[in-house]
Amino acid sequence: MSKKHRILLIISICIIFLAIVLSLCIFKSNDENATQCIAQESEYILGGEAVGIKLLSSGVLVMGVDRLDTDIEVGDIILEVNNSKIETDSELEKYAQKGEELLLTIKHGDNITQKRIIPQYSNNSRTYKLGLWVKDSSAGVGTITFYDKNTLNYAALGHAIYEGKEGNALDISTGCITKTEIFNIKKGLSKYPGELKGTITNEVLGQIYKNTKNGIFGRIENDSLIDYSKVIKVAKKEDIEEGEAYICVTLDDNTKRNYKINIDKVFLNSTDNKNMAISVIDEELIEKTGGIVQGMSGAPIVQNDRLIGSITHVLLDNPKMGYASFIENLISDMNDL
Numbered sequence: 001m002s003k004k005h006r007i008l009l010i011i012s013i014c015i016i017f018l019a020i021v022l023s024l025c026i027f028k029s030n031d032e033n034a035t036q037c038i039a040q041e042s043e044y045i046l047g048g049e050a051v052g053i054k055l056l057s058s059g060v061l062v063m064g065v066d067r068l069d070t071d072i073e074v075g076d077i078i079l080e081v082n083n084s085k086i087e088t089d090s091e092l093e094k095y096a097q098k099g100e101e102l103l104l105t106i107k108h109g110d111n112i113t114q115k116r117i118i119p120q121y122s123n124n125s126r127t128y129k130l131g132l133w134v135k136d137s138s139a140g141v142g143t144i145t146f147y148d149k150n151t152l153n154y155a156a157l158g159h160a161i162y163e164g165k166e167g168n169a170l171d172i173s174t175g176c177i178t179k180t181e182i183f184n185i186k187k188g189l190s191k192y193p194g195e196l197k198g199t200i201t202n203e204v205l206g207q208i209y210k211n212t213k214n215g216i217f218g219r220i221e222n223d224s225l226i227d228y229s230k231v232i233k234v235a236k237k238e239d240i241e242e243g244e245a246y247i248c249v250t251l252d253d254n255t256k257r258n259y260k261i262n263i264d265k266v267f268l269n270s271t272d273n274k275n276m277a278i279s280v281i282d283e284e285l286i287e288k289t290g291g292i293v294q295g296m297s298g299a300p301i302v303q304n305d306r307l308i309g310s311i312t313h314v315l316l317d318n319p320k321m322g323y324a325s326f327i328e329n330l331i332s333d334m335n336d337l
Contacts, residue, residue: 042233042234042331043149043231043232043233044146044147044148044149044231044232044233044234044307045146045147045148045149045226045227045228045230045231045232046146046227046230046231046232046248046300046302046307047143047144047145047146047147047154047155047156047248047298047299047300048143048144048247048248048249048250048256048299048300049143049144049225049226049250049256050141050142050143050180050182050196050198050249050250050254050295051141051142051143051144051156051177051178051179051180051205051225052140052141052177052178052179052180052198052199052200052201053140053141053142053156053157053161053175053177053178053200053208053216054175054176054177054178054200055135055161055175058079058085058087059077059078059079059080059085059086059087059107060077060078060086060087060088060089060091060092060134060135060136061075061076061077061134061135061136062074062075062076062077062078062132062133062134063133063134063135064132064133065131065132065133066131066132066133067120067131067132070115070117070131071115072104072106072115072117072132073108075108076106076107076108077106077107078092078104078105078106078134079105079106079107079112080104080105081095081102081103081104081105082095082102082103083103083105087136088136089134089135089136092130092132092134096119096128096129096130097119097127097128098119098128099119099121099128100118100119101116101117101118102116102117102118102119102130103115103116104116104117117130140200140294140295141180141182141196141197141198141200141294141295142156142157142158142177142216142295142297142298143156143157143158143249143250143295143296143297143298143299143300143310143311144156144177144225144298144300145157145158145215145298145299145300145310145327145330146232146300146307146327146330147220147226148334149228149231151219152206152219152220152223153217153218153219153220153334153337154177154206154217154218154219154220154334155214155215155216155217155298155310155330155331155333155334156177156215156216156217156298157215157216157297157298158214158215158273158297158298158299158310158311158312158324158325159213159214159215159273159297159312159313160211160212160213160214160215160216161211161216169211169212169213175207175208175211175216175218176204176205176206176207176208176218177204177205177206177207177208177216177218178200178201178202178203178204178205179201179203179205179224179225180198180199180200180201181198181199181201181254182196182197182198182250182251182252182254182295183197183198183199183252184197184252185197185251185252185288185289185293186293187288187289187290187293188289188290188291188292188293188314188319189290189319190316190317190318190319191316191317193293193294193314193316193319194289194290194291194292194293194294194319195293195294195295196251196252196289196293196294196295196296197295198295203222204221204222205220205221205222205224205225206218206219206220206221206222207219207221209337210333210334210336210337212333213272213273214273214325214329214330214333215298215310215325215330215333217330217333217334217337218337219337227256232302232305232306232307233305233306233307234306234307234308234327234328234331235303235304235306235307235308235327236328237266237268237275237308237326237328238268239306240263240266240276240303240308240309240326241263241266241303241304242263242264242265242266243262243263243303244260244261244262244263244281244303245260245261245262245263245278245301245302245303245308246258246259246260246261246282246301246302246303247259247261247296247299247300247301247302247311248299248300248302249285249296249299251288251289252288258302259280259282259284259285260280260281260282260285261278261279261280261281261282261301262278262279262281263276263277263278263301263303264276264277264278264279264321265277273312273313273323273325273329274312274313274323274324274325275309275323275324275325275326275329276301276308276309276323276324276325276326277321277322277323278301278311278321278322278323278324279320279321279322280292280320280321286320289319290319290320291314291318291319291320291321291322292311292313292314292319292320292321292322293314293319294314296311297310297311297312297313298310298311299311300327301324301327307327308326308327309324309325309326309327310324310325310327310330311323311324312324312325
């Protein structure tokens with residue numbers, strides 16, 4: 001082969017190689033754009049319903065252990081004391097006050113075991129304590145952010161349910177959301193957080209399958225609260241604007257309503273669930289609640305007719321102000337169910 005032919009062959013090979021690389025780059029770019037478009041154009045059902053959150057079907061959950069002489073662990077469920085069923089932390093406390101050895105029936109993972117424990121006397125409180133921090137099945141009230149209209153998966157709460165003093169997201173495998181009736185509102189004041197107070201009924205709406213920093217996620221079994229007409233598209237975080245938006249929440253009239261808020265700042269590079277700084281500007285909501293209160297966590301935020309995020313936190317010093325997460329973070333967590 002002549003020198004001229006070798007040069008032409010090398011040039012041809014380089015051109016073919018460059019063409020292949022360019023094709024792969026274009027394909028990848030188109031694929032990424034298509035994924036973004038699918039996410040942005042996907043339709044969901046807007047939430048805003050208040051729901052009860054139950055961690056367990058029975059018993060009390062161990063969320064912290066303050067003693068070394070026991071092998072009871074965080075995440076264990078105490079089902080019985082002295083062979084009698086318990087449902088609340090106050091029932092367990094009454095047994096402890098006797099100061100006598102207790103026989104606990106405990107669910108550890110999939111196993112049921114019995115363990116003995118002796119309450120310890122506290123000189124500070126002058127009472128007997130088990131050295132266990134427990135929580136009963138009712139975790140309180142939260143708000144649904146949205147539903148996937150195809151699978152009936154849902155996202156709610158806007159932040160994790162945390163365990164014990166460690167502050168880690170609780171590994172929930174038996175929780176559910178239930179119907180609730182909001183009967184009172186504790187108004188939020190500076191340094192005194194407000195709260196939506198509701199009854200936690202036994203009417204199960206769906207199961208909880210996942211608990212992350214962005215909220216709780218699961219699947220609806222009873223769709224009686226879903227308004228299928230409230231279909232909405234989502235916005236990418238880059239399209240969120242500083243300025244007016246609204247939240248959808250349920251208060252003590254047990255009816256979903258929209259209230260005006262302001263997006264004060266968007267933190268595009270934030271990796272936690274404080275992606276937007278928000279403030280309540282709706283005078284009616286401020287009059288009723290003082291601003292953001294417990295139970296409103298998870299409330300969906302809408303701007304320019306698109307779902308952009310959910311409420312996650314309130315500022316302790318100013319209940320009119322708080323934080324919210326990007327909706328794409330919740331969608332990502334829900335899609336992993």
